[in-house]
Amino acid sequence: MTTPEFASNRENFCYRHPDRQSFVLCQRCTRTICPECMTQAPVGVICPECMAAERKNRTPAQKRAQRQWRRRSPAALSAVQAGKPVVTYGIIAVTAFVYLLQLVPGFDVASLLRFWIGYLLPELSGAPFQPWRLVTAMLVHGGILHLALNMLALWMIGRQLEPMLGRWRFLTLYVLSGVGGSALFGILSPGSATVGASGAVFGLFGALLVIGLHIGANMTGLFVLLGINLVIGFVPGFGIAWQAHIGGAIVGALIGLIVLRTRKRSQRTAQILLLIGVAAALLLVVFVVAPWVLG
Ligand SMILES: [Zn+2]
Numbered sequence: 116m117t118t119p120e121f122a123s124n125r126e127n128f129c130y131r132h133p134d135r136q137s138f139v140l141c142q143r144c145t146r147t148i149c150p151e152c153m154t155q156a157p158v159g160v161i162c163p164e165c166m167a168a169e170r171k172n173r174t175p176a177q178k179r180a181q182r183q184w185r186r187r188s189p190a191a192l193s194a195v196q197a198g199k200p201v202v203t204y205g206i207i208a209v210t211a212f213v214y215l216l217q218l219v220p221g222f223d224v225a226s227l228l229r230f231w232i233g234y235l236l237p238e239l240s241g242a243p244f245q246p247w248r249l250v251t252a253m254l255v256h257g258g259i260l261h262l263a264l265n266m267l268a269l270w271m272i273g274r275q276l277e278p279m280l281g282r283w284r285f286l287t288l289y290v291l292s293g294v295g296g297s298a299l300f301g302i303l304s305p306g307s308a309t310v311g312a313s314g315a316v317f318g319l320f321g322a323l324l325v326i327g328l329h330i331g332a333n334m335t336g337l338f339v340l341l342g343i344n345l346v347i348g349f350v351p352g353f354g355i356a357w358q359a360h361i362g363g364a365i366v367g368a369l370i371g372l373i374v375l376r377t378r379k380r381s382q383r384t385a386q387i388l389l390l391i392g393v394a395a396a397l398l399l400v401v402f403v404v405a406p407w408v409l410g
């Protein structure tokens with residue numbers, strides 16, 4: 116897989132903007148389109164030409180329904196239809212809100228949400244069984260700098276990656292990468308608890324790296340951002356877990372590869388099954404491999 120080879124492949128460029136790299140295919144004509152050329156349709160994203168063709172083929176009743184729907188849809192729905200990265204903004208809003216809760220004196224939200232492998236293995240640890248902590252740990256942060264760096268990376272990558280992947284695939288990538296980070300941390304560092312979106316954010320890095328290398332994109336900005344995040348991870352006393360970074364990056368790269376290899380509409384079922392497979396493998400790691408390693 117050499118970058119120049121992919122960079123010279125026309126299939127890695129938008130057919131309407133030959134200078135823009137992308138890996139997303141129109142789900143109707145299967146040509147490559149850039150984020151600007153994508154319109155959300157019930158089948159996935161489609162290109163402007165196919166959009167025009169669909170419009171022309173609509174019956175008068177369908178046109179009327181479409182107009183009424185537009186008029187009634189609230190702002191949030193309009194944002195969704197306009198292809199804004201609403202999942203990215205939503206995760207940032209929820210994470211910032213949880214951080215504000217962390218600042219409330221006497222309400223220890225961090226100890227309610229943080230992850231420790233013992234909460235998954237009550238027979239070994241004697242702790243209560245609280246598996247949701249695999250996910251909720253992503254919402255809690257060790258300090259304002261930790262929060263700011265993660266949300267900055269999420270904002271920068273999410274605006275780029277979410278329109279390409281689509282909302283559900285992006286959310287799946289974020290959550291499963293976070294779980295992957297917690298899982299690896301739990302196995303390698305069973306004595307301690309972890310918080311933060313770092314695993315999930317490193318999953319975004321991993322996915323974007325795989326996709327970017329494939330289409331031959333210029334990734335200098337990505338490497339700078341990645342470098343800052345890596346350096347911060349080794350600052351003593353900062354409490355950021357490199358194990359979670361690696362776990363998240365592995366899961367993210369894997370999901371990036373799956374999405375890249377199953378871009379066509381006909382491969383949709385295969386893609387969903389493969390993503391479910393990743394989720395199942397993570398559950399296998401935390402509920403079967405972890406007790407075997409730690410027990
Ligand atoms: Zn098309």
Ligand SMILES: [Zn+2]
Nearest residue numbers: 129132149152
């Ligand atoms: Zn384009």
